[in-house]
Amino acid sequence: MTPDSRRLLPSATPVSLIDPEGRAVENSPYPAPDDATLLRSLGKLITARRLNDQAYALVRQGRLAVYPSSHGQEACQVAAAQVLDAQDWLFPTYRDTVAAVGKGVDPVEALSLLKGDWHCGYDPYEHRVAPHATPLATQLPHAVGVAHAARLRGEPTVVMAMCGDGGTSEGDFHEALNFAAVFQAPVVFFVQNNEYAISVPLARQTAAPSLAHKGIGYGVPGERVDGNDMAALLAVLGTAVDRARNGEGPQLIEAHTYRMQAHTNADDATRYRDDADVAAWVHRDPITRLRTYLTARGVLTDQAGAAFTAEAEKVATHLRDGLNRDIEPNPEDLFAYVYASPTPQLREQSAVIADELSREGAR
């Protein structure tokens, strides 16, 4: 193997900076982020967990149709947004609501899709967050296009393109990595390997040594990172973003994490995995780990901890209030955005509904 192709291979084990007991890992190839950065991350993690659990509760109360929670994957979510600048784009999947919120999207607007008011509730240009992608991996070629357009104009934009382990089996994953590599587009492909695609385990998705190993086939450097280690995620994703910004082209990052809850609340995970498997991941929890680390270093004070909890409560209240507020849907909207201006046929059809409504009103 040439030295160049070795450069494309991920490390033998996932990069880790803080071990599950909250201790610093010695001799890591990546330097640990500074304490102030990690303290900020802890605050974001606490809010992220609160958001996940609040949204899950709101499903049970009938305020959301469904919620694919990132409970347990919050470090990936927070890191994906934290390493980006305002000029950068984020392409989230349905599971990445917390990452979208991290990039600035209002959580109520981010959940519009699942509340059922409209498909995408936020303006993608405001915070440079693409609409949540539901068809797996189809957002990845879009990310390449956004990055390529920015590069043609000489803008220093980087694009973070997210997908799951199952999504890596889709054709668009392959096409996007190949296009990004050929055009040297500044894209960081960020795969959260949470070991399941609904019920199907990773072994049925791939026979590759790891998902990050797939990069070499495209000429894209791959890296593996402990997806429950906030420090390692910031270091690895941050490095990938810097490289992409410096013109070194796309990178593929695989985070090893675990989906702690069912696929969505509509799923029954007991049909395909044991509770014991889930329990084994409890002690790898990303929040506990970072909290232990920062406490041991004397960085996390009671006061800061209380402030984080208060902030998380504030965001949860905002989410609850927002989702409990009913918006009267306007059926005219169904016709208003199909084209820049409605076709004559859509105007006729809109009038039919308006007429139905006026007759209902008259009744």
Place this chain on the structure above:
Amino acid sequence: MTTVAHEKLSMAQALNRALRDAMTDDPSVVLFGEDIGALGGVFRITDGLTAAFGESRCFDTPLAESGIVGMAVGMAMNGMRPVVEMQFDAFAYPAFEQIISHVAKMRNRTRGRVGLPMVIRVPYAGGIGGVEHHCDSSEAYYAHTPGLQVVAPATPSDAYTLLRAAIESPDPVVFLEPKKLYWSKEEVEFPSRAAGIGTAVIRREGTDATLIAYGPSVPVALEAAAVAAQEGRSLQVVDLRSIVPFDDATVCAAVRSTGRAVVITESSGFAGVSAEIVARVTERCFTSLAAPVRRVTGMDIPYPPPKLEHFQLPGVDRVLDAVDDLSWEQ
């Protein structure tokens, strides 16, 4: 004062000219696809454009249609006006998910915040002796999908103006280029009269019956009308140009004026655009009709091999037979 000039151009040349002029006028117009750079495309529609505008404006991609259309979505999201080429009709199918789930839906999904000004050019339909996968009439798939505009020019002049309009459109356009008409020639007027997307045109005036066609079947309709004229029957020909949006007003006014109509498409009839046209005309013009609206379409079979394709293509005789069937005895 602009001076009017005429140039005799084939449809392929007119399309090339439209791309060149659009690229000159708007630096955000970018072209990409398979073999469209150095080669100029297998039909030479992008001939010379990489040389003229550089590799960043007209370039080859890896062979992957979903990737091509998906990348165009991203570029359109980010300030560009991509015009992508699918090499042949049937080779656009790998991009189907991108077209249906994203190209068509992005504006609606985002309440109008993210429009996708992009054009998907598709050399389409048969009549060129092409082997399997090179002759599909795929318009119904696209026309059935809200959010797409679908156009098919039948003349070099319309090819020019419609492609300029497609590139300028704030919404995505599936631009169907009838392969068998690529080499048909016509005097094209510059600066061109604007043929807007969504407007049909009367290609030939007539009083006895209306032939409704688009793209590759327009010359068939015109030829049939010429033959019928010799036999003393006056047939009007409507060229739709734009399948979506559909010009109900022009089509219905035409049918009402004659009271009889035949719809001609190369694509299979079942659940096709021809069926939609018959339904629309019947719903709107019923009281003006002297006979049921007839169709002359491709059979409901996979596109035949070259030696059998003449059975599939609507020809003048079949059109005239259908016209003969329009209850003239009344």
